[in-house]
Amino acid sequence: MTDREAIIPEGMEAVYEKIRYAPAVKAGNTIYVSGQIGRDKGMQLVRDREAQMVQAFENLKAVLSAAGASLRDVVDLTTFHTDMRDLPLFMQVRDRYLEAHPLPAWTAVGAHMLGGESGYIIEIKAVAVLPA
Secondary structure, eight states: OOOEEEEOOTTOHHIIIIIOOOSEEEETTEEEEEEEESBOTTSOBOOSHHHHHHHHHHHHHHHHHHTTOOGGGEEEEEEEESOGGGHHHHHHHHHHHSOSTTOOEEEEEEOSOBTTBTTOOEEEEEEEEOOO
């Protein structure tokens, strides 16, 4: 069996301890990142739509960094949206964070509610692979 390591970036300890999940799990050279939402370091919801998307990517970037990876290592991206009409704005934000070539595989899913409460509009889940 592959060794597994919980990845818990500084500032996300409450997620692991109180909500009871790892922000990511590293298995071999693959990193499985749990859905990241637009919650700031104080665990507060970011209200502005674009700012919430940016915060979700910043959280994703922090988790990957704690695992020794970067956004360039992402091979698969799954995003959950409470309003699919936000996709054009989301794609603009996404393109600021992801390198143009090669882009990761991407699946966008509509969802009724995210993060267990209302107000969250985006959740980003990713798989990254480190060089062997």
